[in-house]
Amino acid sequence: MMLKLTLRLVERPLFGLRRPVTPWITQGVSRAALAILGMRYRRRGRPMRERGALVANHASWLDIFALNAGGRVYFVSKAEVADWPGIGWLARAAGTVFIAREKREAKAQADLFETRLKAGHRLVFFPEGTSTDGRRVLPFKSTLFAAFFGADLRDILWVQPVTVVYTAPEGEDPAFYGWWGDMGFGPHALKLLATARPGGVELVYHPPLRVAEAENRKALALACETAVRSAAAG
Template sequence: MTPLWNSEEAPDPIEIGSLGWLLVVLRGLPLALLVFGGLLVLLCLRLVELPLFGMRRPVTPFITQFVSRNAFRILGMGFTSSGELMRERGAVVANHSSWLDIFALNARKRIYFVSKAEVAKWPGIGWLARATGTVFIERDPRKAREQTALFEARLKAGHKLLFFPEGTSTDGLRVLPFKTTLFAAFFAPELRDFMYVQPVTVVFHAPEGEPERFYGWWGDMDFGPHLLKILAARRQGRVELIYHEPVRVAGFENRKALAAYCEAAVRHAHELARP
């Protein structure tokens, strides 16, 4: 199990007044309809898409992107991005602050997340992850070759795979060291020669008057209370994505050099973008 990151300070208390509960209803119901309605449409389209196109998904990723973009509109959160999207085959690596990262990264780019196998068993989130094409991996060296073959098949099908190299989420105020083991598969002979990696910095800006770590989700914080806090916020902040120049895996000597480069790019932009 990957250890969870924990702050030295306890999470901020969640206080929801009468207006907050009204906002929970006004935002929560449309958001639920959007997410689960989109899931239903996606599953129906996938019944046709799968036999016709197999692993390739020419239609359903647009449903995920539509849901993610409009989720921020319902929440009232600002969304901005800069930088060019990678055209080459390969992976995207980003820092990880919250479950909101999933919506943010899907909103700009059609991607497929790479997640630990346990997530597939989580109620609700696991269903959404499977439906949207998440790649589930087991941290078992005996299955390394099998997982490399899976990555190769997905990448050659045109899928952009997204990894969180920190291995856990944080309070959004920092970037943790990137775990180099997550980059090892990129250097397999089947992948190295054609694969590119694009670092992406995710920055959350808190609502006016709220703590800077307002959107952070870490440690053993429960999903439900955190979701209610976001829905109940009278004012919302914004999320910013910064896409960096893609780099060719073969241009690096080893996984440690590639991980260090990606971490430095993400960390530098994160420090510049935060107040």
């Protein structure tokens, strides 16, 4: 974090919102974290090079490390996370986009998305709206997809569905890596660190979808959900 914040002192005045250097640090740290946990990491397909966003299923706090390890991205998170001790500070430093789940904030959020996307940031969000046990995919909510249909964005953006698939350690519950409901972070993290023979995580990058070719946000959300579900475990 000290290295990243120091580089931002130089990066920000020179490049503004664009971050040509510091996302590499986040990617490296994420890969190191998975290695420390002893987890096998695989990638199928390739992250898109087009401008736009990635959407994925949400099973665990480990999704953050897995998706950051796969490419240089910026997460979209609920506003409350910004105030979480420690984690909120880390999220802000990593360039996370915080959104409020209120209709009155919809226009401001769309403008924020547009600004970040035009700056070349590849955003990541979880359309399910919550995490699961990792063995199923919930219906995708289409609300955030509306931001991609702005007049200045629709013709230049793509959305890439990504399936995050966890393989539990041998002999463990298939939902071993899932973190949902009222599970505490500390006990879950300790359980993972104490595993003698860890499992793994695989990212499946599906072909990106051009926003301009989608009829509307609901059609785009459904197409992404179908792609993610096609490779999901369980």
